Amino acid sequence: NLWGYGKEDGPSVWHKNYPVAQGDRQSPIDIVPHQASHDPSLGPVVLNYDQCTSIKIANNGHSVVVEFDDSDDRSVIRGGPLDNPYRLKQFHFHWGVKGCHGSEHTVAGNSYASELHLVHWNAVKYTTFGEAATAPDGLAVLGIFLQHHGRFVKAVFFFFFFFLLQGSAADFKGFNPKCLLPSSLHYWTYLGSLTTPPLHESVIWIVVKDPITVSEKQVTCLAGSSEPALGRLLPASGLYLHTFLTQGLYTRNWEF
Numbered sequence: 001n002l003w004g005y006g007k008e009d010g011p012s013v014w015h016k017n018y019p020v021a022q023g024d025r026q027s028p029i030d031i032v033p034h035q036a037s038h039d040p041s042l043g044p045v046v047l048n049y050d051q052c053t054s055i056k057i058a059n060n061g062h063s064v065v066v067e068f069d070d071s072d073d074r075s076v077i078r079g080g081p082l083d084n085p086y087r088l089k090q091f092h093f094h095w096g097v098k099g100c101h102g103s104e105h106t107v108a109g110n111s112y113a114s115e116l117h118l119v120h121w122n123a124v125k126y127t128t129f130g131e132a133a134t135a136p137d138g139l140a141v142l143g144i145f146l147q148h149h150g151r152f153v154k155a156v157f158f159f160f161f162f163f164l165l166q167g168s169a170a171d172f173k174g175f176n177p178k179c180l181l182p183s184s185l186h187y188w189t190y191l192g193s194l195t196t197p198p199l200h201e202s203v204i205w206i207v208v209k210d211p212i213t214v215s216e217k218q219v220t221c222l223a224g225s226s227e228p229a230l231g232r233l234l235p236a237s238g239l240y241l242h243t244f245l246t247q248g249l250y251t252r253n254w255e256f
């Protein structure tokens with residue numbers, strides 16, 4: 001496919017197909033806390049996800065994405081650096097193949113195990129996500145660091161990522177991402193870009209300072225709050241995993 005994270009198709013060569021990679025507001029960045037300037041005009045970020053409607057979960061070959069119904073303003077983020085409410089479109093994770101250095105943003109050079117991105121778009125100024133994704137104030141992505149995954153969480157990631165064969169999707173209803181959010185939303189914010197191709201410089205980044213430790217509790221909440229969906233996913237993926245393991249297909253020790 002067009003791009004990936006390998007030697008031949010990774011970030012160092014993305015500029016060949018996506019010249020904006022050499023732009024002046026590319027993400028991710030290393031956040032250096034004591035170089036960040038305090039902006040007293042910035043208020044708190046407010047999330048209204050109570051009526052959120054997750055639709056499906058899919059594996060696009062680069063990440064696991066949970067899509068939401070964004071046909072109205074039922075799930076929005078507002079406040080902070082945002083002039084309008086931005087609609088929740090999808091969330092996805094970035095994690096590493098080796099242990100715990102999968103986050104995209106780093107804080108004073110330190111990376112976390114993984115990073116959750118909640119992607120929103122400015123439906124006040126633009127009519128479609130695609131249009132917003134090419135505008136300088138079109139998208140707002142809430143980035144949340146996840147730290148030190150236990151074995152249980154790795155298994156869940158494994159289930160999600162490997163059960164959903166590339167390009168497949170499963171319906172995944174009733175999941176509210178609020179259960180994955182830290183209580184205090186202290187954040188850094190900067191104008192940046194999509195962190196993967198097409199790398200459009202259209203993202204107002206809001207990176208939450210405090211990482212969440214994705215504990216069994218969080219994952220259970222994930223399972224709990226989306227019982228119908230995850231319930232359907234897990235046994236199937238459990239079966240898949242069982243087959244995968246027992247049929248000797250399990251060739252290497254997967255590390256997230």
Ligand SMILES: NS(=O)(=O)c1ccc(Cc2ccc([N+](=O)[O-])cc2)cc1
Nearest residue numbers: 117119130133141193194195196198
């Ligand atoms: N990692 S991230 O910066 O939050 C990110 C969020 C969403 C996307 C998906 C995507 C966003 C926009 C387009 N586009 O405009 O053609 C295509 C794919 C890609 C990357």
Ligand SMILES: [Zn+2]
Nearest residue numbers: 092094117195
């Ligand atoms: Zn992302």
